[in-house]
Amino acid sequence: MRRLTGLRVAGGRLRHGWRPVLEATVAATVAWLLATRLLGHPQPFFAPAAALIVLGQARGQRIRRAVEVILGVAAGVLVADLVVQALGPGSTWTVFTVILLTVLLAVAFGATGVTLVQAAVSALYLVVVAPPDGTLVPFRFVDALIGGAVALAASLLVDARHPLAPLVAEVRHTFDELAGLLAGIADALDRRDESAAMDELTRARGMDVRVDGLRDGVLAAGEALRLNVRRRRHIGRLRSVDESVRQIDYAVRNVRVLARAGVTLSRLHTPVPPELGVALRSLAEAVREAGAALAADLNGQDEAADRYASRADESALAAVHTAGQLFGSTQALPLAMIIGQVRATAIDLLRGVNPDDDAAVLARVDEALGLPGAGRDARRFLR
Structure with a gap:
């Protein structure tokens, strides 16, 4: 009986929540395709990630969140590039220094929780998973821009005919x-x-x-x-x-x-x-x-x-x-x-x-x- 009740509850949640799921899935996929096929970026992780983060916010906050995600990625990438070049990738001191400087920078500029976390995660990702290769092309910043733009476009399409x-x-x-x-x-x-x-x-x-x-x-x-x-x-x-x-x-x-x-x-x-x-x-x-x-x-x-x-x-x-x-x-x-x-x-x-x-x-x-x-x-x- 409890299993049946749980399945009914889950089914009800899916009936009421399938639109946001489809919206997020399509937006993240489109962001990935744009970054890989159109711009040729080798590892566009931040494109679908930014789309999902922006669409995960409540309606009415997505424009601000998109800007915060882009700024957070930019700050994280900048700090990670400088620290990795000075201390080298993968070390404990590098991780400690990158997180500390990124959070301090975000707090100094009055960042909200989303921007602060996004900046720290972006920097940490570059240090641990994909260290900067010394190129001057801002792939990750552009990827975040693509993801945020696709998320806003998805929101627009959903509300285009009847915005109210x-x-x-x-x-x-x-x-x-x-x-x-x-x-x-x-x-x-x-x-x-x-x-x-x-x-x-x-x-x-x-x-x-x-x-x-x-x-x-x-x-x-x-x-x-x-x-x-x-x-x-x-x-x-x-x-x-x-x-x-x-x-x-x-x-x-x-x-x-x-x-x-x-x-x-x-x-x-x-x-x-x-x-x-x-x-x-x-x-x-x-x-x-x-x-x-x-x-x-x-x-x-x-x-x-x-x-x-x-x-x-x-x-x-x-x-x-x-x-x-x-x-x-x-x-x-x-x-x-x-x-x-x-x-x-x-x-x-x-x-x-x-x-x-x-x-x-x-x-x-x-x-x-x-x-x-x-x-x-x-x-x-x-x-």
């Missing part, structure tokens, strides 16, 4: 998971199920990974657009999502506090008002509509984006209004905290969908909550 598609998928997954989390909290409170509420709190604590994935998706999309000749029509859409990510991060933090208060409320003997579940489910619906709005905006579907944003606004204000009606019904602190977090989440959510409507969003939410003077402020902001 991975980010759209990440937006949808993030918002769907956040909406499901809110609905799960509502179900747990309806049943007064402390165990289920704890499970939802655990999920809420894991939402930071989703936000990080969203940030990485924005970086990857930016990199794809920098490599895309038709990037201009996408840049504005990407910037709008980039501005929204910070507000989504705030909303995730609010939901985490809400989930923690939900655990406390589920432990109390006081009944949970059914309106609270209604408010949380309305807020979950607002999250789904907000995610659909951002995804439609990235896809260039302006009318659909406006329609989803309007629905998100309606559902978020409905959630705040419903929660606000519970203020006078109980003095339980956890309930008051949840109501406050419903308001805060609605504000951050709507700010994320409408980043240019900051003051009006705050006024509309407070009016829905029934705060004194909020309606007057809202009318003033909306003029």
